[in-house]
Every structure is written in structure tokens, then in C-alpha cells.
Amino acid sequence: MPEVKATILCIDDEAVPLMLRKSVLEKYGFEVIPALSGAEALQRLESQPVDLVLTDLLMPAISGAELARCVKRRWPELPVILYSGVNEIPEDATCADLFLSKLEGPAAMCQKIEELLNRARAKSA
Amino acid sequence: MATGSARETLPVLNEGFANLLDAAEKVNILMVDDQPAKLLSYEVILAELGENLIKATSATEALDHLLKKDIAIVLTDVSMPDIDGFDLAEMIRQHPRFQKTAIIFISGVHLTDVDRVKGYRQGAVDYITVPVIPELLRAKVSVFAELHRKRRQLELLNRHLEQRVAERTEALRERADLLELATEAIVVTDLQGVIQFWNSGAEELYGWPREDVRGTNIHELLRTRAMQQSNNDWQNDLLTHGKWEGNLIHYARDGREVVVSSRQALKTESNGAPSTILEINRDITSRLQAEEALRKAERLAAMGRVAGIIAHEINNPLEAIINAFYLIRDHASLDEEARNYARLGEQELLRVAHIVRQTLSFYRESQQPTSVSVTEVLDSVLELQSRYFQVNQIQVQKLYRVDASVFGFPVELKQVFLNLIGNAAQAMPNGGRLRIRIHEHTDPVTQVRGVAVSICDTGSGISRDVGKRLFEPFFSTKAAKGTGLGLWISKGIVQKHEGNIQFRSFRTGSGCTTCFQVFLPAHSSADVMRASAGADDAANRSNGGAHA
Numbered sequence: 001m002p003e004v005k006a007t008i009l010c011i012d013d014e015a016v017p018l019m020l021r022k023s024v025l026e027k028y029g030f031e032v033i034p035a036l037s038g039a040e041a042l043q044r045l046e047s048q049p050v051d052l053v054l055t056d057l058l059m060p061a062i063s064g065a066e067l068a069r070c071v072k073r074r075w076p077e078l079p080v081i082l083y084s085g086v087n088e089i090p091e092d093a094t095c096a097d098l099f100l101s102k103l104e105g106p107a108a109m110c111q112k113i114e115e116l117l118n119r120a121r122a123k124s125a
Numbered sequence: 126m127a128t129g130s131a132r133e134t135l136p137v138l139n140e141g142f143a144n145l146l147d148a149a150e151k152v153n154i155l156m157v158d159d160q161p162a163k164l165l166s167y168e169v170i171l172a173e174l175g176e177n178l179i180k181a182t183s184a185t186e187a188l189d190h191l192l193k194k195d196i197a198i199v200l201t202d203v204s205m206p207d208i209d210g211f212d213l214a215e216m217i218r219q220h221p222r223f224q225k226t227a228i229i230f231i232s233g234v235h236l237t238d239v240d241r242v243k244g245y246r247q248g249a250v251d252y253i254t255v256p257v258i259p260e261l262l263r264a265k266v267s268v269f270a271e272l273h274r275k276r277r278q279l280e281l282l283n284r285h286l287e288q289r290v291a292e293r294t295e296a297l298r299e300r301a302d303l304l305e306l307a308t309e310a311i312v313v314t315d316l317q318g319v320i321q322f323w324n325s326g327a328e329e330l331y332g333w334p335r336e337d338v339r340g341t342n343i344h345e346l347l348r349t350r351a352m353q354q355s356n357n358d359w360q361n362d363l364l365t366h367g368k369w370e371g372n373l374i375h376y377a378r379d380g381r382e383v384v385v386s387s388r389q390a391l392k393t394e395s396n397g398a399p400s401t402i403l404e405i406n407r408d409i410t411s412r413l414q415a416e417e418a419l420r421k422a423e424r425l426a427a428m429g430r431v432a433g434i435i436a437h438e439i440n441n442p443l444e445a446i447i448n449a450f451y452l453i454r455d456h457a458s459l460d461e462e463a464r465n466y467a468r469l470g471e472q473e474l475l476r477v478a479h480i481v482r483q484t485l486s487f488y489r490e491s492q493q494p495t496s497v498s499v500t501e502v503l504d505s506v507l508e509l510q511s512r513y514f515q516v517n518q519i520q521v522q523k524l525y526r527v528d529a530s531v532f533g534f535p536v537e538l539k540q541v542f543l544n545l546i547g548n549a550a551q552a553m554p555n556g557g558r559l560r561i562r563i564h565e566h567t568d569p570v571t572q573v574r575g576v577a578v579s580i581c582d583t584g585s586g587i588s589r590d591v592g593k594r595l596f597e598p599f600f601s602t603k604a605a606k607g608t609g610l611g612l613w614i615s616k617g618i619v620q621k622h623e624g625n626i627q628f629r630s631f632r633t634g635s636g637c638t639t640c641f642q643v644f645l646p647a648h649s650s651a652d653v654m655r656a657s658a659g660a661d662d663a664a665n666r667s668n669g670g671a672h673a
Contacts, residue, residue, distance in 0.1 A: 014441065016445055017442070017444060017445035017448070020445050020448040020449050021444075021445075023452050024448045024451055024452060027452065058437065085436065085439075085440030085441045085443075085444065086433065086437050086440070101440075102440050102441065102443070102444035103440055103443065103444065103478035103479070103481060105447060105475055105478065106447060106448050106451040107451075
């Protein structure tokens with residue numbers, strides 16, 4: 001169980017993987033707000049503050065990298081993780097705080113999210 | 126001057142020849158007599174010959190003319206005051222230039238005089254008795270004049286021929302120089318293939334000096350064979366059509382296979398019978414290799430694109446399945462046996478994920494350099510090769526002194542180590558020991574600090590000759606199995622990282638030890654700053670990006 005309770009905005013254009021990822025994160029102890037597109041994610045962010053954004057990279061309309069840039073412009077302190085099935089770091093991924101492969105496995109994913117949250121909290125404290 | 130103009134009107138041989146034969150050029154006839162009246166009468170007699178008549182009233186005056194002009198005939202009185210005709214003749218004969226000048230004495234003939242006249246060894250000499258019979262004098266003079274004219278024409282012709290010969294010789298020499306200058310192998314053989322000419326291009330290409338090949342059969346020497354099946358009949362084609370073009374395979378002196386683009390032509394005698402074969406061969410071995418390498422590279426690039434797509438398409442559902450198993454495995458509703466199955470399923474799926482990351486991510490590379498853990502790269506390469514090590518009984522010994530990071534391109538560095546470790550493994554087909562060492566190192570030349578990775582095997586070793594060419598493109602000891610590009614590319618990658626690559630191979634008690642050492646400079650903070658927004662970013666990304 002994480003020491004810090006946190007709310008994560010989780011974005012993926014595919015519903016099934018999104019649902020399963022949500023369950024994994026919730027099992028670990030995070031609170032999860034799911035979104036099926038970049039537009040929906042930005043809408044949610046306007047109404048509800050979150051601690052971290054975990055977005056898929058390759059999505060139609062707004063890509064994960066574009067979403068990360070939008071988020072960082074508006075909320076520079078909000079940690080953003082690009083989460084992708086492609087194995088290389090895309091060139092436009094520099095705006096995110098972390099690039100994470102979907103194949104790291106659920107345990108590693110949760111652990112890295114927590115590490116990033118801890119670093120972000122230490123910075124703002 | 127008659128001779129002068131004759132020389133100038135000699136442009137080319139054929140024309141010149143015709144000119145010479147047609148030319149009715151006047152010759153000079155020198156008449157010497159102390160009595161002007163006699164000179165006048167000779168002039169009248171000889172006028173109708175149409176030659177140049179020159180008069181001299183003394184031997185001295187005659188000599189003066191002789192020195193200035195080309196005189197064909199000297200017609201001289203014998204008895205003259207001071208220097209008589211015989212003395213004059215003597216003087217004329219002493220000069221080599223006048224040795225062929227005809228001399229006609231006009232005198233009352235005594236026996237002794239005739240003897241004296243005959244005593245001259247060279248040149249035409251004749252005499253005419255007084256009283257002079259005009260027809261006789263004209264006849265003799267005209268014979269000598271004609272003789273002189275012919276001789277002069279011959280001399281001119283000779284000079285002209287000599288000049289032409291000199292020009293031709295020079296042209297031939299230049300042509301021979303050109304043949305030597307050509308980088309193509311130029312060979313002339315007889316119809317059976319016996320070598321008659323072998324230029325330095327051929328010496329260079331095949332390694333055979335010309336002294337050794339002259340007289341030997343080219344096809345036996347080079348073990349000629351056609352590149353394509355359809356060309357097997359090329360020798361017949363050449364004999365039927367008079368020429369042939371195509372690719373042939375030859376073997377050089379050192380056993381090296383050489384592919385040549387060959388152009389051959391049949392040379393015929395003037396009667397039309399074929400006599401020799403002229404053959405020009407250009408080495409296209411490296412061109413073909415380069416084309417092949419390019420095809421391979423294009424195939425790899427295409428595979429890379431496919432791999433990227435597959436990776437993405439597989440990874441997305443794979444993540445979902447792994448997550449599902451992760452959620453099932455501890456689910457409260459399941460008994461211990463069912464949970465165990467779920468755990469096994471999750472484990473195996475993680476293995477699949479790992480393999481996908483190891484293999485399908487191999488072709489793609491981020492354009493930006495990142496922090497790369499050398500130990501991680503080496504471990505991933507060793508893992509890829511682990512099956513090979515097992516099958517071939519290769520013991521792997523890891524001596525990691527530092528957990529070093531360098532700044533660079535992980536996939537490219539992985540390629541370097543995969544190449545070096547792969548080579549080492551292939552050098553030990555009957556088993557052996559592979560030792561991987563990582564340690565801190567300062568370049569002795571540049572004093573740059575960094576990481577040295579040494580990869581040592583106990584394989585077949587590298588000879589001095591092979592060592593010299595090791596990093597050349599297309600150099601391979603694996604014959605058809607290797608592209609000969611591995612070490613060349615590796616060296617390029619290491620140099621791109623501002624490092625260097627060295628090797629040593631030496632005999633040990635039982636066999637050989639070969640070590641390759643790759644030095645990579647430790648990354649400076651400036652590099653990190655340049656490539657990313659901040660140090661944090663780079664560190665984070667290296668965690669996430671280590672799989673790339």
C-alpha cells in the first residue's frame with residue numbers, strides 16, 4: 001500500500017486496458033479517474049484537481065505527448081507520465097516527467113508512479 | 126633556296142612522296158674556268174637543261190659558292206692559275222658535305238690524268254675532253270643533275286620517314302603507358318587463352334606478376350567461371366560474335382574470389398582469321414558487396430519498421446492481459462490452486478513481455494542521446510546470447526568493477542557489444558571462456574576519464590594479417606556468413622560516442638586469447654544539459670528508457 005494516497009488521471013483510448021489498469025492502480029491504493037481521450041482528460045482536469053497524469057502515448061486526435069504539453073503549460077508542477085507500448089522514447093516526449101513502457105509490469109508501474117509522486121511532493125514542500 | 130623550299134613542302138608522307146617525285150626542282154651547277162669566254166660557252170650549251178648555272182673564274186671563287194650553296198655538279202677546267210682543277214677537286218673531296226658532289230673535269234686527257242681522276246674514291250667523277258662536244262657535255266651534266274635530284278629526294282624522304290617513325294614510337298610508348306596506367310586488368314591471350322600481355326592493373330588485381338604469367342593459360346591460372354548460368358557459353362559467344370561482355374568469377378593468387386565485369390574482343394588478322402583475344406576486366410567485388418550490404422540494410426530497416434508496429438500492437442493487449450492476471454492472482458474468491466495458476470500465467474506473460482522488449486525494440490532508436498547503463502546493456506546482450514553460450518559450452522565470467530553510465534545511444538551501444546560478444550562466441554565453436562570486464566579507465570592520450578569494457582575470448586585468435594584489416598568495411602573471416610561490416614560499424618558507433626576500440630590477440634599456453642576493449646568517455650554534465658530540460662528528466666528517462 002502506498003504511503004501517500006493520490007489521485008491519478010489515467011488516459012487510454014482503449015477501454016479494456018484502461019479499465020484493467022484502473023483496477024491495478026486502485027488495488028495498489030491510488031484513486032483513479034479514467035478518461036478515454038485527451039480532450040476528456042483536459043475537461044476533467046478543469047473540474048477536479050489530481051496528483052498525477054498517466055497517459056497513453058499513441059492516441060487519435062490528441063496524442064499523449066500533446067496532452068503532456070497542454071497539461072504542463074497549464075499546471076507546470078503536475079507530474080505527467082507517458083505510458084506506451086512502443087519501445088523507444090519518442091522525440092517529442094521531453095515535456096513529460098517520465099517515459100514508462102507498458103511492459104514493465106503492474107508492480108514496476110505502481111512503484112515508479114509512487115517514486116515520482118514522492119519526488120514531486122518533496123519538491124513542492 | 127631549292128632545298129629549303131623542298132623541305133618545307135613535306136607535310137605528310139604520301140603527299141610528300143608525290144611532291145618529291147613530281148618536283149622538277151632545279152639543281153645548282155657550278156662552272157669553273159679562268160677564261161670567262163669558256164664559261165659563257167658552257168652556259169650556252171647547258172642553258173637548255175633548265176638548271177641553275179653558277180659561274181666562277183677561279184678555284185677560290187668556286188669554293189666560296191660551294192660553301193654557300195648546295196651544288197650538284199662542279200664542272201671545272203683542269204689547268205687554272207693558282208689552284209688547278211685537280212687541287213680544287215681534292216679540296217672539295219676533303220669536305221664531307223661535298224663527298225657526293227659530282228665533278229666533271231674539262232681537259233685534254235692524258236693517261237696520267239685519267240689515273241688520277243680514277244684515284245678519287247668517292248663521288249661521281251667524269252671527264253670531258255676538249256674540244257667540248259655540246260651534246261656530250263649536256264648528256265653527262267643532265268645525268269649527274271638527275272642523280273643529284275633523286276638523291277636529294279631520297280634524303281628528304283628518309284628524314285621524313287625517320288621523323289614519322291619517331292612520332293609513331295612516341296605514340297606507341299604513350300599507348301603502352303596508358304595500358305599500364307589503367308586500373309582495369311588488361312590482358313591479351315591467344316585463342317587458347319595463353320597469356321601474351323598482362324598489364325600492371327592485372328598484376329594488381331590478381332596478384333600475379335607478369336613474368337610469372339606470360340605463356341600460361343589464363344583460365345587455368347584464374348580458374349575462370351561465369352557468374353550466371355546463362356553465361357556458361359561465353360567463350361563460344363566470343364568466337365561467334367567477335368565480342369562478349371559479362372561478369373566472371375576469378376581467383377586471385379592469394380585464393381581470394383574476385384568478381385569482374387569483363388569485356389572481351391576478338392582481334393583478327395588482316396585476312397580476317399581470328400588471332401588474339403583482348404580482355405579488359407574491372408573488379409566489381411566490393412561494388413557487389415556494397416549493393417548486397419545495402420539490400421540487407423534496407424531489409425533490416427523494413428524489418429525495423431514492421432517490428433515497431435508489431436511491438437506496439439502486441440504490447441497494448443499484452444499489458445492488459447498482464448494486468449488482468451495480476452488482479453486475478455490474489456483475488457479473494459479464488460482458492461490457492463487457482464491463484465497459483467494465475468501466478469504462473471502472470472510469470473509467463475512477463476517473460477513474453479521481456480522477450481518482446483529485447484527483440485522487437487532492437488531496431489528503433491531515439492534520436493536523442495540518453496544516459497545509458499553499460500552494465501545493463503551488457504547484461505541484455507549476454508542474455509540474448511545465453512542460449513548460444515549454453516549450447517556451445519562457453520563459460521561466461523563477468524567482472525563488473527563499476528556500475529557505470531555513459532551518455533549515448535543505447536541501441537547503438539547494444540549493437541556494438543552484441544557484435545563483439547557475438548564474434549567472441551563464434552570464435553569458440555568448441556567451447557571456451559568469455560570474460561567481460563567493466564572498469565574505470567583514463568585514456569592515456571587524451572586524459573579523458575571514462576569506462577572501459579573488455580571482452581576476452583579463448584577462441585581461434587586473430588593473425589597479424591587479419592588484424593591489419595579488421596576494421597575495414599567488407600572484411601570478413603566468416604566468408605559468406607558475415608557481411609564484413611560488423612566491426613566497421615561498431616568502430617563508427619564507438620567513435621560517434623567519442624570513444625575508441627582496440628584489440629589484442631596473443632598466444633597463451635594452450636591456445637589464444639583475444640581481447641577487444643571499448644573505451645567510452647563518462648558523460649559530462651554539459652551533455653546532459655544539452656540533451657534534456659534538466660538532470661532530473663534525464664535520470665528519470667533513463668529508468669524508463671533502459672528498455673529501449
